[in-house]
Amino acid sequence: MSHFVIVGAGECGARAAWTLREKGFDGDITLIGNEPHAPYERPPLSKAALGDGQHPKYVAEEQRYAEERIALLIGVAVEGLDVGARQLTLSDARVLTYDKLLIATGARPRLFPGAPVTSQHIRLLRTHGDAVALRAAMQPGKHIAIIGGGFIGLELAATARKLGATVTVIEGLERVLKRGVPEDIAAAATARHSAEGVDVRCGVAIEALTEDAGKALVRLKGGDVIQADLVLVGIGAVPNTALAEQAGLAIDNGIAVDEQLRTSAPDVYAAGDCCSFPLDLYGGKRVRLESWRNAQEQGAMAAVNMMGGGETISAVPWFWSDQYDMTLQIAGLAEGAVQHLRRDIGDGAFILFHLDQAGRLIAASGIGPGNAVARDIRLAEMLIAVRSHPDPQALVNAGVKLKSLLAE
Template identity: 60%
Template sequence: MVIIGAGECGTRAAFALREEGYDGSITLVGSEPHLPYERPPLSKEAMTSGEAPSIKAIADAARLAEHRIDLKGSTTVISIDRANRSVRLGDGSDLAYDKLLVATGSIPRKLPMSGLGARCVYLRTFDDALLIRQYLREDVRIAIVGGGFIGFELAASARKLGAEVTVVEAQPRILMRGVPEEIAAIVHETHVTEGVEIVCGDGIAAIEDDGNLVRIALSSGRTVVADLAIIGIGAVPVTALAETAGLALNNGISVDARLRTSDPHIFAAGDCCSFPLAVYGHRRVRLEAWRSAQEHGALAARNMLGAEEAHASVPWFWSDQYGLTLQIAGLPDEGERTVRRDLGDGAFILFHLKGDGRLVAASGIGPDNTVARDIRLAEMLIARSARPDLTALASTAVKLKSLLAA
């Protein structure tokens, strides 16, 4: 078994193969020099704790050895030879496979303009985090291009370390993609209270980076001057290998519900693939989320061993900024009406329902993990296509758990 990509998804797949009893060889090929590590902390805890960011390894060398997972780090894959079932590595050697998993993930979308220099950066890897961290201190001006999760998690980390932060978002409001307006408004207010300047509805006309300062000219005529510009305008799936190998693509590598590509010996999982989401009538989606990457990795591993198991879970993700946690189960854009449940301490949950009363998503925000339990229960209700009583959803006197039994 060969896995391309040693991130959350590929690493989980490697361990899942062993947990499922597979006894043959497992090779995990990663382009980075580090042990497989968790990416979510890079914008949050790893950025603010200690003197410098540290790696939170998913597994150390001993655990990899114990599971007989052969990690080939700092290694690129040049091509996939489907006819001979082998992959060619950067050093010219070939690696044969019975089943191949492509878990190449996604990379930051590049800002399509000239003028970007060394002080215009993206966050994807631990090494990116090391670089950004050098700038996060008092009297340093940080411009963040893109009002999405990466941008706002970094904005919170930058403020915590005393930097001045301006966020520029071209859309009329922040977190436009996938986050309901009521919740985005809480995030917006919190950042403003913490001293972040947020500019919405203003595009980037030009960027000039002279190596010392970045000057961002906005469409409105204003110029934002910064010591570092961090660009967080979304991610694109890494599909070059699959494309060259002739695998079907469709907003990423196209896979079926079992995460199999158009080649029955090759699977794809995590951020790099799009798949049919059963809970929404097989709507094809591509997710960029930590838990989904894990679930995909485990599911792909079982199917590489012949399980024929279809993907069945509900999308879920979270974000932490200052003391706030936001969690979303399902895709809120599936909803047609909303019911609000207030949990106290400013925490609340929005339930998103179809016109026929079926619960399709839930989004919540609040201090610490106040919304976690109800979001988790909502996720179970969504998975069951439940049509919960609206009064019960809105009333904290009714435990959501009791609706599961109904």
């Protein structure tokens, strides 16, 4: 009987395990995770789970894995991979042999250079345990400094304000959300945070991050010092490739896979935040995506392909972020766009459409209260997928339904 092993018990790895069973795989499945929890969803860590301090939002209850004959090994690390022998060495000295292997090890937060490695006052956010520790510090009368004005940093700023803490956001670039988010949307997000009392400082260089007398100290270039009860470092993520590198797999901004998520080793696949892949929709450009939906989709696709399905990557990249009552959504990749067209849809909500030199829609970005932009971003995603060249005037006219452009 075949034995499929999945390293990484996050959203991606869990989705792969469940898809194998849903698609009729009857062999043995082992799912390995180094955290003490069954697989859980990470997006709530900067939102609801951080806000209420409850248990993680599990992908499935732990007993269901046993019911579906999925061997769930939690609190166990994989320390070695021999692709020739098809063997994994675990931290508890066990050795597992596999027929096919999926690496779904995700990514880890980037450390701040020179900061203390372990500190109660300088934190990262990756795990449920991290979220619980952060919540304990986000109280009225406490000052939280957040280094990094990306999605995680701004979501945590919104959560901290909701819990009553004073918040300072420090971003080294000239604006927040510089990576992949248009300036108009970043400006709208900044304005909302400022209205909520967040001190947003952009274009600020940090000389040192230290702690003293129960406080974190952020020393800025020029001499200013920001003193905080807690500093959250949110300056990006690094793919977890150590296991793949040790095994000699090809690495290119993550574990390099082909359009079917196959690595450079036979019968070894990789999916989710840890891998980079070619995207035909953008001329074969190799990308690595850190998003919940990508983890779900690639986990399911890897399972199908491990069973011989031969599916290829075709999904349009999609991201979202919730801050206060605002939702920000992005479909596609705007790099290379030469036209940026705005459609205002009421209540302060708007969408930007990004077209390339040939007039093809390659991305759409929107922000607004609640689900105001969700439907139009979904329709834009469909237009991107079919490589549409829509009429620019129709895109900016809120009276023209995007669904009609899709029909054309």
